[in-house]
Amino acid sequence: xxxxxxxxxxxxxxxxxxxxxxxxxxxxxxxxxxxxxxxxxxxxxxxxxxxxxxxxxxxxxxxxxxxxxxxxxxxxxxxxxxxxxxxxxxxxxxxxxxxxxxxxxxxxxxxxxxxxxxxxxxxxxxxxxxxxxxxxxxxxxxxxxxxxxxxxxxxxxxxxxxxxxxxxxxxxxxxxxxxxxxxxxxxxxxxxxxxxxxxxxxxxxxxxxxxxxxxxxxxxxxxxxxxxxxxxxxxxxxxxxxxxxxxxxxxxxxxxxxxxxxxxxxxxxxxxxxxxxxxxxxxxxxxxxxxxxxxxxxxxxxxxxxxxxxxxxxxxxxxxxxxxxxxxxxxxxxxxxxxxxxxxxxxxxxxxxxxxxxxxx
Amino acid sequence: xxxxxxxxxxxxxxxxxxxxxxxxxxxxxxxxxxxxxxxxxxxxxxxxxxxxxxxxxxxxxxxxxxxxxxxxxxxxxxxxxxxxxxxxxxxxxxxxxxxxxxxxxxxxxxxxxxxxxxxxxxxxxxxxxxxxxxxxxxxxxxxxxxxxxxxxxxxxxxxxxxxxxxxxxxxxxxxxxxxxxxxxxxxxxxxxxxxxxxxxxxxxxxxxxxxxxxxxxxxxxxxxxxxxxxxxxxxxxxxxxxxxxxxxxxxxxxxxxxxxxxxxxxxxxxxxxxxxxxxxxxxxxxxxxxxxxxxxxxxxxxxxxxxxxxxxxxxxxxxxxxxxxxxxxxxxxxxxxxxxxxxxxxxxxxxxxxxxxxxxxxxxxxxxxxxxxxxxxxxxxxxxxxxxxxxxxxxxxxxxxxxxxxxxxxxxxxxxxxxxxxx
Numbered sequence: 001x002x003x004x005x006x007x008x009x010x011x012x013x014x015x016x017x018x019x020x021x022x023x024x025x026x027x028x029x030x031x032x033x034x035x036x037x038x039x040x041x042x043x044x045x046x047x048x049x050x051x052x053x054x055x056x057x058x059x060x061x062x063x064x065x066x067x068x069x070x071x072x073x074x075x076x077x078x079x080x081x082x083x084x085x086x087x088x089x090x091x092x093x094x095x096x097x098x099x100x101x102x103x104x105x106x107x108x109x110x111x112x113x114x115x116x117x118x119x120x121x122x123x124x125x126x127x128x129x130x131x132x133x134x135x136x137x138x139x140x141x142x143x144x145x146x147x148x149x150x151x152x153x154x155x156x157x158x159x160x161x162x163x164x165x166x167x168x169x170x171x172x173x174x175x176x177x178x179x180x181x182x183x184x185x186x187x188x189x190x191x192x193x194x195x196x197x198x199x200x201x202x203x204x205x206x207x208x209x210x211x212x213x214x215x216x217x218x219x220x221x222x223x224x225x226x227x228x229x230x231x232x233x234x235x236x237x238x239x240x241x242x243x244x245x246x247x248x249x250x251x252x253x254x255x256x257x258x259x260x261x262x263x264x265x266x267x268x269x270x271x272x273x274x275x276x277x278x279x280x281x282x283x284x285x286x287x288x289x290x291x292x293x294x295x296x297x298x299x300x301x302x303x304x305x306x307x308x309x310x311x312x313x314x315x316x317x318x319x320x321x322x323x324x325x326x327x328x329x330x331x332x333x334x335x336x337x338x339x340x341x342x343x344x345x346x347x348x349x350x351x352x353x354x355x356x357x358x359x360x361x
Numbered sequence: 362x363x364x365x366x367x368x369x370x371x372x373x374x375x376x377x378x379x380x381x382x383x384x385x386x387x388x389x390x391x392x393x394x395x396x397x398x399x400x401x402x403x404x405x406x407x408x409x410x411x412x413x414x415x416x417x418x419x420x421x422x423x424x425x426x427x428x429x430x431x432x433x434x435x436x437x438x439x440x441x442x443x444x445x446x447x448x449x450x451x452x453x454x455x456x457x458x459x460x461x462x463x464x465x466x467x468x469x470x471x472x473x474x475x476x477x478x479x480x481x482x483x484x485x486x487x488x489x490x491x492x493x494x495x496x497x498x499x500x501x502x503x504x505x506x507x508x509x510x511x512x513x514x515x516x517x518x519x520x521x522x523x524x525x526x527x528x529x530x531x532x533x534x535x536x537x538x539x540x541x542x543x544x545x546x547x548x549x550x551x552x553x554x555x556x557x558x559x560x561x562x563x564x565x566x567x568x569x570x571x572x573x574x575x576x577x578x579x580x581x582x583x584x585x586x587x588x589x590x591x592x593x594x595x596x597x598x599x600x601x602x603x604x605x606x607x608x609x610x611x612x613x614x615x616x617x618x619x620x621x622x623x624x625x626x627x628x629x630x631x632x633x634x635x636x637x638x639x640x641x642x643x644x645x646x647x648x649x650x651x652x653x654x655x656x657x658x659x660x661x662x663x664x665x666x667x668x669x670x671x672x673x674x675x676x677x678x679x680x681x682x683x684x685x686x687x688x689x690x691x692x693x694x695x696x697x698x699x700x701x702x703x704x705x706x707x708x709x710x711x712x713x714x715x716x717x718x719x720x721x722x723x724x725x726x727x728x729x730x731x732x733x734x735x736x737x738x739x740x741x742x743x744x745x746x747x748x749x750x751x752x753x754x755x756x757x758x759x760x761x762x763x764x765x766x767x768x769x770x771x772x773x774x775x776x777x778x779x780x781x782x783x784x
Contacts, residue, residue, distance in 0.1 A: 077698040240782065247774050254767045261760035264696035
């Protein structure tokens with residue numbers, strides 16, 4: 001212990017370490033029956049870190065290119081020691097991260113944690129959610145298997161439906177008119193450089209805002225605690241909350257390990273652009289609700305193309321979702337009930353459409 | 362016209378109106394007048410004289426611009442039946458059955474004429490027909506045998522490539538069966554009438570009619586079409602070898618070839634039969650009801666021992682492939698990556714197929730080479746499957762250890778939190 005203290009002292013003399021972690025020592029976390037929802041953001045962050053670490057390890061062997069990508073992933077899965085584990089953890093943690101990011105967003109929505117002064121925290125979080133879905137979309141193509149190839153083809157085609165900018169955007173994403181090796185190289189660049197760069201900056205901003213503004217508390221409790229400050233309950237962030245967060249991370253690690261060992265991520269069959277798309281092809285589960293909605297819209301709605309209308313509608317909903325805090329009341333005692341109603345509707349819609357899309361032929 | 366002009370003169374301008382009306386009426390009548398007046402009447406007549414416009418429009422000859430008169434003569438431009446069907450206009454009436462081959466051949470044996478419609482169409486059909494059993498009997502005065510129209514149909518004759526054509530590969534067997542499966546019709550001919558019934562049970566029929574594999578044989582593939590004749594005993598092998606080339610090459614060099622020739626046995630047919638060829642299985646090498654070797658060989662002789670060795674080798678390879686398949690299937694369903702070994706299984710199956718083909722050499726050493734090659738590949742794949750399964754178990758063991766370690770850390774953290782939060 002004395003040697004640890006010596007190291008700490010040494011660092012403190014040079015970096016003024018104590019001053020750096022002083023805010024953490026002072027930071028507290030509100031304690032109430034819904035406090036466990038606070039762990040979701042931390043778990044999402046933990047899974048992002050897992051993504052970065054396993055992604056770097058995969059980069060040691062992965063080769064982007066239509067003639068090499070599939071074979072390199074196959075090599076990772078069969079020849080590289082623990083390659084199967086790294087790839088499976090990377091794939092499973094990606095899916096879990098998207099799930100926890102959604103869950104985190106809805107927990108924030110239902111607890112109304114996006115209210116003033118946390119509007120920017122919400123905005124940065126929603127952009128991060130979109131980025132995470134972008135990670136999923138770009139990463140899905142990288143093994144260059146049949147499902148990934150056709151899912152990317154369909155996905156980029158939908159992008160092409162956006163009026164005016166759709167077609168140039170599709171060509172930009174594909175690196176040409178069709179999904180080819182050029183698309184793979186592009187998606188690889190987005191996945192390992194562009195998106196991580198933007199995501200890291202936004203994560204720092206998001207965390208900085210959380211640190212500056214502290215944890216939000218449910219509206220009812222806020223009213224009660226403001227009226228009676230002695231009723232306020234809280235725990236220290238360091239070490240009490242952090243240790244609990246650590247437990248959640250360990251539990252997430254156990255789930256990840258179990259999924260990777262029992263259900264290693266499938267490699268599929270190498271993509272062949274000259275064969276027809278497999279019957280009933282569907283996107284990854286987190287895009288399924290949008291895909292199913294687009295399928296259900298009639299081909300023509302009045303004079304507008306159904307798919308174009310759907311894409312525009314999703315774009316508009318995404319924008320409004322981003323700006324949601326600005327529609328909320330400033331008064332904790334007078335919350336906008338329609339936003340809670342909208343959140344319930346959105347959750348039911350996303351889950352319902354995803355299940356419908358999964359079961360539909 | 363001068364008289365008309367004189368007579369119309371008093372009407373002045375009205376005559377021009379009348380003339381214009383007359384011209385328009387004449388044009389309309391001319392436009393409406395058909396160039397094939399035969400169908401105007403015959404489309405309303407009952408069979409056998411009835412030919413509708415719809416039916417005739419499907420006929421390849423009609424599509425190429427020929428009319429009824431091309432075969433029947435007459436003047437199809439005349440609406441007057443007497444003129445249209447006058448002998449003066451070359452009308453032949455119903456074509457006599459005896460005239461049909463010659464009539465069809467008048468165009469189809471003329472390369473210069475046929476070239477303008479289809480340069481790749483052969484023009485030796487009539488010549489071939491004359492060499493066929495049908496043609497020979499026809500020449501001898503047998504009117505029951507098939508002529509061109511019996512197989513190709515008439516008035517709605519389609520190109521053989523048309524799936525609705527009676528001579529499309531998929532329909533040929535049914536077309537032949539119309540006569541050859543009719544015991545009453547075939548009475549007096551010294552051939553059986555069960556060929557079609559047998560053929561419908563065969564592996565060839567399954568491939569062609571059920572799976573739609575147009576490369577599978579139908580009646581004409583083995584017997585020929587225009588020159589149709591049963592292959593002679595010594596020609597059977599030539600017929601089968603058109604598709605089964607490797608088997609034929611091996612059989613050609615085998616001891617069985619000499620023995621079968623000496624005994625005037627029809628080669629392939631001895632073991633595989635002809636019309637009712639079933640899917641060959643390894644049981645043909647056995648001693649059960651499907652066995653073929655023991656029809657000629659004596660139990661316990663040298664050949665019987667060789668047969669037993671061949672059957673045992675094939676069974677061994679078959680079993681080895683099945684075992685490897687089974688373990689690889691389990692490994693794959695456990696999420697293990699065994700695609701290379703799965704691909705390798707195709708090679709093992711290829712070796713089994715090759716060994717089954719090599720059986721036609723009747724040489725145990727050659728068959729054994731293929732079997733050993735297949736066994737080696739299957740053993741390698743089985744080993745890959747075993748390794749995948751042991752890797753799966755290792756992973757699960759590792760997971761168990763990791764979960765215990767994580768559980769201990771979680772318990773430790775919980776205890777530590779309790780300790781620091783104790784009042």
